[in-house]
Amino acid sequence: MLGLINLQCPNTMKELSAKRPLASEPFGAKFRLMDFALSNMVNAGINTVGLILPFHSRSVLDHVRSAKEWNLARKQNGLYYLPMDEEEELLHPQGGDIYSYFKNLRYVEAGQCRYLLLSGCDVVANIDYEEVMHFHRKHNANITLVYKKQEEDCPGEGYVLKTTANGHVIGMQKAANVKKDENLFLGAVLIDSELFLRMIRRANFGGKWKFFDEVLADNVENLRIFGFPFKGYAKRINSIDSYFQSSMDMLKQENWREIFHQDNRIYTKIKDEAPAKYMEEARVTNSLVANGCIIEGTVENSILFRKVRVGRNAVIRNSIIMQNTNVGEDAILDYVICDKDRDIQPEAVLEGTKKEPLCIIKHEVR
Numbered sequence: 458m459l460g461l462i463n464l465q466c467p468n469t470m471k472e473l474s475a476k477r478p479l480a481s482e483p484f485g486a487k488f489r490l491m492d493f494a495l496s497n498m499v500n501a502g503i504n505t506v507g508l509i510l511p512f513h514s515r516s517v518l519d520h521v522r523s524a525k526e527w528n529l530a531r532k533q534n535g536l537y538y539l540p541m542d543e544e545e546e547l548l549h550p551q552g553g554d555i556y557s558y559f560k561n562l563r564y565v566e567a568g569q570c571r572y573l574l575l576s577g578c579d580v581v582a583n584i585d586y587e588e589v590m591h592f593h594r595k596h597n598a599n600i601t602l603v604y605k606k607q608e609e610d611c612p613g614e615g616y617v618l619k620t621t622a623n624g625h626v627i628g629m630q631k632a633a634n635v636k637k638d639e640n641l642f643l644g645a646v647l648i649d650s651e652l653f654l655r656m657i658r659r660a661n662f663g664g665k666w667k668f669f670d671e672v673l674a675d676n677v678e679n680l681r682i683f684g685f686p687f688k689g690y691a692k693r694i695n696s697i698d699s700y701f702q703s704s705m706d707m708l709k710q711e712n713w714r715e716i717f718h719q720d721n722r723i724y725t726k727i728k729d730e731a732p733a734k735y736m737e738e739a740r741v742t743n744s745l746v747a748n749g750c751i752i753e754g755t756v757e758n759s760i761l762f763r764k765v766r767v768g769r770n771a772v773i774r775n776s777i778i779m780q781n782t783n784v785g786e787d788a789i790l791d792y793v794i795c796d797k798d799r800d801i802q803p804e805a806v807l808e809g810t811k812k813e814p815l816c817i818i819k820h821e822v823r
């Protein structure tokens with residue numbers, strides 16, 4: 458299998474992603490959203506992965522670098538950076554991906570693999586793609602789409618698949634809100650490489666923009682397209698609300714173990730820090746606290762990234778505090794998402810709600 462990850466996911470969290478692409482959004486105290494797609498491919502034995510870079514790619518390059526943490530720093534094959542160009546930005550201001558794929562067809566041709574695995578970067582899940590490959594071959598499919606049957610209503614746009622009892626996809630559409638029991642497409646596509654090359658060339662010359670909407674959906678009746686039902690935890694990050702809820706889901710032990718403590722691990726950039734330091738006055742319950750933190754106050758139901766300092770008598774509840782943030786003494790934070798490198802003033806009171814957490818962006822004074 459050849460891997461291709463499109464990091465040009467639409468910016469659905471502008472409050473937090475104004476200065477970084479969604480792919481490099483921090484998650485789970487030390488990870489980035491792109492870590493899930495990249496790790497899932499490596500765990501399936503894929504040793505050649507291409508990253509279609511977003512226009513603002515500095516944070517992606519800084520995080521992945523040589524990809525040695527994913528065992529992709531190789532003399533042969535390994536990781537390929539596929540940069541965006543100005544023409545790509547001008548031709549597709551509305552987020553079409555056909556030209557991005559077309560521009561990188563040489564990567565697919567040079568890979569000389571029978572199968573191509575496409576993925577986005579906006580899903581939190583630990584997916585075994587070897588199972589997907591087995592399903593693909595068993596059903597003699599041309600294309601296999603990975604989906605998750607929703608256990609509850611899922612606000613925000615998403616693609617919904619309609620399947621038969623044996624998994625044959627007979628319909629797909631874009632929904633403004635995905636409802637309970639609907640099949641949410643998770644952005645992963647397993648396809649025969651030669652078929653992909655033909656489809657992208659035809660679509661690009663035909664003036665089409667979007668692979669799912671205008672290519673896959675138009676070929677439901679012509680090709681053997683099947684849906685693989687993923688049974689594990691999966692959350693698509695398409696809003697501040699979904700990002701916050703998925704982050705809070707990681708405080709549940711069963712979700713944390715399923716995502717991060719399976720045989721198939723989620724890898725990330727290694728940063729050596731001293732263990733978190735809990736002072737005598739510290740009170741910490743049901744929270745994820747990364748290395749390098751110093752806690753003097755109270756932390757409840759929260760996620761603290763590396764090198765966060767919580768001052769004496771400060772209280773943090775139901776919040777996500779990103780790296781290098783200093784929370785001053787006697788400050789109170791409840792339902793807050795705080796971007797990195799921030800200073801929260803002593804005695805500050807910052808409060809949001811479960812549905813609308815308060816976002817504190819970089820360089821904003823609080």
